[in-house]
Amino acid sequence: MIRTIGLAIAFSPTAERMLAEAAHLSRQFHARLVLIHIGDHGPREEQLLQSLLDSRGLSKGSVTIRWDKGKPVRAILNACDQEKVDLLIAGALKKENLLHYYLGTIARHIMRRAQCSVLLLTQPSLEPEGFKNIVVDAEDRPYVRQSISLACQFGKKDNHTWIHVVRELKMYGLAMSAADQCSEDEYENMRHGLIKDEIEKVERLLQKTPHEDLKMNIKVVAGKSGFELAQFAKRKDADLLVVGAPPRRFKFLDRIFTHDLEYVFADLPCNLLIVHPGKETDNA
Numbered sequence: 001m002i003r004t005i006g007l008a009i010a011f012s013p014t015a016e017r018m019l020a021e022a023a024h025l026s027r028q029f030h031a032r033l034v035l036i037h038i039g040d041h042g043p044r045e046e047q048l049l050q051s052l053l054d055s056r057g058l059s060k061g062s063v064t065i066r067w068d069k070g071k072p073v074r075a076i077l078n079a080c081d082q083e084k085v086d087l088l089i090a091g092a093l094k095k096e097n098l099l100h101y102y103l104g105t106i107a108r109h110i111m112r113r114a115q116c117s118v119l120l121l122t123q124p125s126l127e128p129e130g131f132k133n134i135v136v137d138a139e140d141r142p143y144v145r146q147s148i149s150l151a152c153q154f155g156k157k158d159n160h161t162w163i164h165v166v167r168e169l170k171m172y173g174l175a176m177s178a179a180d181q182c183s184e185d186e187y188e189n190m191r192h193g194l195i196k197d198e199i200e201k202v203e204r205l206l207q208k209t210p211h212e213d214l215k216m217n218i219k220v221v222a223g224k225s226g227f228e229l230a231q232f233a234k235r236k237d238a239d240l241l242v243v244g245a246p247p248r249r250f251k252f253l254d255r256i257f258t259h260d261l262e263y264v265f266a267d268l269p270c271n272l273l274i275v276h277p278g279k280e281t282d283n284a
Helices: 015-028 043-055 072-083 105-113 144-155 171-179 184-207 225-235 252-256 262-266 279-283
Strands: 004-008 032-038 064-068 087-091 117-121 133-137 162-169 215-222 240-244 272-275
Touching (some): 004 072, 015 087, 015 117, 032 043, 064 072, 225 262
Parallel strands (some): 032 064, 087 117
16 A cells, blocks of 8 residues: 655756656545655755646645655655655666766665655656556565556556566476477477466466556566566566565675666666565565
């Protein structure tokens, strides 16, 4: 459930568009909207914020406004904890002289430490239209069930939304069959069997998630899952990619070899929703 939405707002050229997106989602989810500004607070900042609110038809009484100081990551996360934010909205950064978007240092720290879900917007709009082409990661990661559920919640806000649920084909199974010197037909049968197994795993996940009236597509990809996930999102021209929050501490091998989700974070194919259901789910 998304009851409270937080927006990390700065007085930047994208501020009005970010506010438009946050206000749109707060109306859709009937959620309280909290604006979090880290930095100076004086008459000038008050006037700038009032102008932003006026531009979107919002009053100060309709939102919660926090003026905080300190190190940005810690201050934003503290505000989210105190306001019990379920979804934090922030902007993704554009690589200099390129059209690619990526997670900056602050966004990466927020993503790894936030006790709530985080929505990173690459190209916020003054006239938000929702998400019509959503790709969701269904790998065996923490919060996979919650990721699918939240993707469907976003999708239900529009009757024309496609939800593409992506699962990785476990290549080691095929490698083992090839090592046994099986025939070409046996190899193909093995591959089709593995694909069927992965599809059935996704179908079992979907049985636990209400998804009526949504157009669903199950896709099994082969290769490094994070890389293939990002490539699939690009091919589908997705406007939202949904993944479960990565582990707080990477395993030893993840420190040596690139963690698969880093392919997504390094070069965002579209808007990114990182799902973290909160402390209650962690404790459970």
